[in-house]
Amino acid sequence: MATIGERIVNLRKRRGMSQAELAAVSGVSVSLVRKLEQGARSDVRLETARKLAAALRVPTTVLIVDRGADEADVQAAGRWEPVRQALYGLRNRGEESPTADGVLAAMDASMPLWQGDSYGELAAMLPKLLADADVLVGEDRSQRVVRSRLLHLTGWLLTQNRQFEAADLALRRGLDDADDRLDAAMIVSTRCWLLLRRGQLDEARRLAVRWADDVEPRMSRATPRELSAWGWLLLRASAAAVRDNRPEEAQDAIRLARTAAVAASRDHSPDGDFLRTFGPVTVAMKRAENAMVEDRPDVVLRMSRSIPTSDLAPTSNNRNRHLLDVAEAHRRSRQYGEAFEVLRRIRHDSPEWIVNQRYAKAILNGIFAGKRTPDRDMRELADFVRMDGE
Structure with missing residues (x-):
């Protein structure tokens, strides 16, 4: 090859x-x-x-080829190995038999960890929860739905932490358990994100478009769940297209996503599910992301002035990803101090998240290259994110 x-x-x-x-x-x-x-x-x-x-x-x-795992990926895999084993059914669940109420209660209690990017606590908790869900599930439809939700979350988390093979397994298993086409569509949306992170742009684009066509709602009576599923698939299609040098397709997809966002009227989470959070702010952030991919930092900075990034904004992952684009736009505009302040804000709000972001490390590398003498705070942040650790 x-x-x-x-x-x-x-x-x-x-x-x-x-x-x-x-x-x-x-x-x-x-x-x-x-x-x-x-x-x-x-x-x-x-x-x-x-x-x-x-x-x-x-x-x-x-141009893209499979570059394999680097040293940082191998090191990170150790943390997630027990989760991978649980996905393959290789871990014992212990002596006590799980109950449906117990599994549901554990999932409900863990939600702040998922939303707060608490990777260490999730890595410790997930193996037992996955094992319990596997033992619990038989032919009971409601229990399979619960496991599907847990597997979706697990696939999302593993994708975030670059454990791609295990993430793919979790998402495929979650899709098998899904009992509702909109639930299935959201799992497929996350799988498209996984494909994007692996550089499989054409596959991600085709998968997102196919499913978006399948779940496109009748706008006059579309529900929030329908708008979220359709809108997210369109955002994935747009992200894949713009990265694959297909700007017209990217624009068409994000234009339809904006239609769904206008119909939704505001960003909210159908069924209380943070992975489904969708609305005008989410779409605006993804439009800015596309502009950054197209190397238009001036557009990113202009758009960012009207995009809220408070705690009331969409999920922390999407908010932080948008802030990285803002930081990079500042860096490319030689506004190194402003870029660093955005990175420092992300570190304050989501320390475990930023350590796992190669994009953040690349931005910080660019700041170091642009400044003659990086100050103490910049050097300390570089140590924190292990800028040279890959």
Whole structure:
């Protein structure tokens, strides 16, 4: 299989471009282009691959190859190994027999941990909860629905922590247990996010579009659950398309998502499920994310002025992801102090979350590269997020 560097060389020569010309058109440094083509680098970020693909006039997926797990992923896998074993049914549940009420009560009690990105506590709690849910479930439909919800949450959490194989298993099992097409659609939406994080852009786009077509509601009588499921699938389709250098498809999908958001009138969580949170603010954040992917930091900063990021805004994950885009937009505008303050705010609100974000580390690296003398606070944050630990 050709490496990403070999594919860049072939496409660049087919376009009649020199390395310098490719660098100028894409906005990627000549040094990085040279290192990729020589095989000295293979760990290019998805954003960089998109820029190169746009300059070479091909979908991003033409360039992307499977780079395998890095050292940080291997280290993180240790924390989640008991969860993986529970998903495969390899862990004993203990001597006490679980009850339906007990499993439900445990899930309800754990919700603040999911919403608060408390990864350490969740990693310790999940193996037993998954084992109990497996023992409990027989033919009882209501209990299968509960397990489906737990598996969906687990897949979402593992995706967030880059445990992709285990996340895929959890989401597939959750989809098997789903008893409602809208529940299934939300699981598929999370699976599209998993595919996006793995760089499988075309598969994510096609899956999201297919399911969005299937669950598209009649707008005159659409329920909040229908609007959320349809809207999120459209957002996933747009995210995949913009990263795969398909701007028109991305715009069409997000335009339909805005239609769903207007119908929803405000951001809220159908059935009290934070993963379903959807509305105008959520869509605005994703529009800003698309603008950042398209390297339009001025648009991101302009949009951010009207996007609330308080505790009343959408889920912490989406809020923090938007704030990373704002930080990166400041950095690209050489507003290094403003970029750092956004990162410091995220660290204060979601310390476990930011440590797991490669994007945050890349932004901080860019701040260090732009400032002649990073101050003590910046150096301390770099140590906290283990900026050089990958």
